[in-house]
Amino acid sequence: MQLKEKYLKISTCSLMSNTQANDGIPPDVLSKVKKYLQPFQLSTEMLQEVSARLRKDLIRGLGKHSHHKAPVKMLPTFVRATPDGTEKGDFLALDLGGTNFRVLHVRLEEAQKVLKMGSQICTIPQAMMVGKGEQLFNYIATCLRHFLKSQKLKGQTLPLGFTFSFPCEQLEIDKSILIHWTKGFKCSEVEGKDVVQLLKEAIHRKRDCHIGSVAMVNDTVGTMMSCGYIDQSCEIGMIIGTGTNACYMEEMKNVKRIEGEDGRMCINTEWGGFGDDRSLADILTEFDVEVDKTSISPGVHIFEKMISGMYLGEIVRLVLVKMTKDKLLFKGQISKALGTPGQFETKFISEIEEPDSGLENAMKILTELGLVWDPVDASVVHLVCDTISSRSAHLCAAALATLVNRIRNNRKLDHLETTVGVDGTVYRKHPTFSSKLQKAMRLLAPQCNITFFVSEDSSGKGAAITAAVAQRLAP
Structure with missing residues (x-):
């Protein structure tokens, strides 16, 4: 006192x-x-x-x-560098942090121009927030698949930035273990598991949907x-x-x-x-x-x-x-x-x-x-x-x-x-x-x-830019 x-x-x-x-x-x-x-x-x-x-x-x-x-x-x-302005190309971004889930296509061009080419919002039903984890990730993969089709990106394999705003222990930039759910989510069989791997497995199950390297961020x-x-x-x-x-x-x-x-x-x-x-x-x-x-x-x-x-x-x-x-x-x-x-x-x-x-x-x-x-x-x-x-x-x-x-x-x-x-x-x-x-x-x-x-719109653009930096630094 x-x-x-x-x-x-x-x-x-x-x-x-x-x-x-x-x-x-x-x-x-x-x-x-x-x-x-x-x-x-x-x-x-x-x-x-x-x-x-x-x-x-x-x-x-x-x-x-x-x-x-x-x-x-x-x-x-495991983000080891900030952008240097030379990052270029097309990237995907997924943003899951609440009841609305977003998919984005981001294009980075010369002179530090960020062009958000398109985005889609998918509402996550309440029942899905407390259901099976596999069901949630299947839904995310389905939204991504529909988005790629609507943006005429199907067939391309683009790097992906994944914003997952829940407490995680990150082991690598593409490996992150969910500690516990928050914000009304309580999906089974996800806590203690690598959410990036769960996402990749769900996308793989779609067979005609593909992504490149993944960078996970908050x-x-x-x-x-x-x-x-x-x-x-x-x-x-x-x-x-x-x-x-x-x-x-x-x-x-x-x-x-x-x-x-x-x-x-x-x-x-x-x-x-x-x-x-x-x-x-x-x-x-x-x-x-x-x-x-x-x-x-x-x-x-x-x-x-x-x-x-x-x-x-x-x-x-x-x-x-x-x-x-x-x-x-x-x-x-x-x-x-x-x-x-x-x-x-x-x-x-x-x-x-x-x-x-x-x-x-x-x-x-x-x-x-x-x-x-x-x-x-x-x-x-x-x-x-x-x-x-x-x-x-x-x-x-x-x-x-x-x-x-x-x-x-x-x-x-x-x-x-x-x-x-x-x-x-x-x-x-x-x-x-x-x-x-x-x-x-x-x-x-x-x-x-x-x-x-x-x-501006950091959750989406930032995830895509993180994927771009990771790609620039990759051996």
């Missing part, structure tokens, strides 16, 4: 000031509101401490004997590779959306669980698990504890629950409920909607923080939630949203600073110039998230000049 008090009492950090968010709140009300919000306001010193803790966890995750118990898994991806790697094809200095991929994760290029000599000392390999950090060993307990608020306790996976992915889109709206709702119970908001009256978990959506935060229409949006949302409000209530809700989204951006910056500082130190550079490929609805849709994150990065990684590249 001493750490928490030490760092939260620092109130001079430039990251904390937002006078605009305080507008419209009388001083006596503001002083009471700030008591609820103070635990979310992390000083630069505390963010540096968070970064230092993550740095230790990265090393544990990379270790030959320590990675099994590391909360930050640091999974090798969405963070896809983001890095998609952006890296256009900007060759991109060596980090980051997702800040429903969930959060990042990958980066690590020196092979530091990846102790894989043989080899030369070159680099992309590491999928799985940083959402940061804090699962209680290393962030001193900065968790009572609202974070409640969100974790009532989630479907208590004690798991603590960092993700503090910063990602799946949880931010619920954190705001819990703060508003407590303020209302203490008669600071809405005349002490909690509506049915406000009292129901999940009813304050994360997209409301983005709408409420719109620079020109935020307060107007807040009033509309509060009305839709069945609340009796006044202008002061709307201003307080705006401040709550700003505080919680700011913490998200600042914690994200602390984690990202860990990666860029590590790359700089690995290469013994006084100054690092690098690009971060970014995707995810929180980064894309929130009006000030990116600026908050970048401002914090300037404080936490002052020796790094970072360009942020927002990815």
Whole structure:
């Protein structure tokens, strides 16, 4: 508890000031509101401490004997290089990460042009998500077969990038063992097996459908590779959306669980698990504890629950409920909607923080939630949203600073110039998230000049580009 008090009492950090968010709140009300919000306001010193803790966890995750118990898994991806811009040709991509499955044909041309020639979305029926694994992969192969026919590609044997966004232990770029299903999937006879082999077997059963080499990636790697094809200095991929994760290029000599000392390999950090060993307990608020306790996976992915889109709206709702119970908001009256978990959506935060229409949006949302409000209530809700989204951006910056500082130190550079490929609805849709994150990065990684590249359609293009890089590097 001493750490928490030490760092939260620092109130001079430039990251904390937002006078605009305080507008419209009388001083006596503001002083009471700030008591609820103070635990979310992390000083630069505390963010540096968070970064230092993550740095230790990265090393544990990379270790030959320590990675099994590391909360930050640091999974090798067997992607050994980023694009150099010379990749060319036709590639297929499969993207399975939810109820919609996509097939794409991607053409790479000179001057780093990516032409997505065609795509098809196949909806996976609920029964198939919990049925036999063979049935699921047969369905994927059938969709691929129909797509090849519709694109007049039948008869060609093209390399394939496979985005499979479920927890896997990757053994080679074309060999990946499913650890466990998530996102509502529970297909039998797949966990513990090589999903690339299951895909190949299903395609082979079609007899008239053929693919070339396969490169398997997750969405963070896809983001890095998609952006890296256009900007060759991109060596980090980051997702800040429903969930959060990042990958980066690590020196092979530091990846102790894989043989080899030369070159680099992309590491999928799985940083959402940061804090699962209680290393962030001193900065968790009572609202974070409640969100974790009532989630479907208590004690798991603590960092993700503090910063990602799946949880931010619920954190705001819990703060508003407590303020209302203490008669600071809405005349002490909690509506049915406000009292129901999940009813304050994360997209409301983005709408409420719109620079020109935020307060107007807040009033509309509060009305839709069945609340009796006044202008002061709307201003307080705006401040709550700003505080919680700011913490998200600042914690994200602390984690990202860990990666860029590590790359700089690995290469013994006084100054690092690098690009971060970014995707995810929180980064894309929130009006000030990116600026908050970048401002914090300037404080936490002052020796790094970072360009942020927002990815377009990274899951599909990135998988295809990964297959192209693997083909370029093949002996």
